[in-house]
Amino acid sequence: MNFMASQIPKKPETPVAPPATGSDDAVVLERRTQRVQPPQMYQVVLLNDDFTPMEFVVQVIQEYFSKDRETATQIMLKIHLEGKGVCGVYSRDVASTKVDQVLQAARSAGHPLQCVSEPVE
């Protein structure tokens, strides 16, 4: 039996808008509908708790989110005061890896620190 495709697949048609009729001098031959969207980005969020030491949180933010000590301290204090805070924004896989790394580090140190990722609006 022959399972080879008997027809060459047709190239999908490209939507083309009519030439622009703007009043400036530029000549626009065609406009193409944009079809690709930028990838969804994810923010990695640390959550407050009553037990994880502030110093540990600052070190985590420095190490896994590449923040200097000053910035890491500000983020930690925001989480402490407001309940949660964004530590960085990444592609889905990188955000997921950051969450895993933070949770692993917290567990290893015996702290209940929680970390989640969520799509950016």
Ligand code: TYC
């Ligand atoms: N609230 C904690 C304390 O008072 C500090 C803390 C900050 C814990 C941020 C978690 O994500 C956190 N020790």
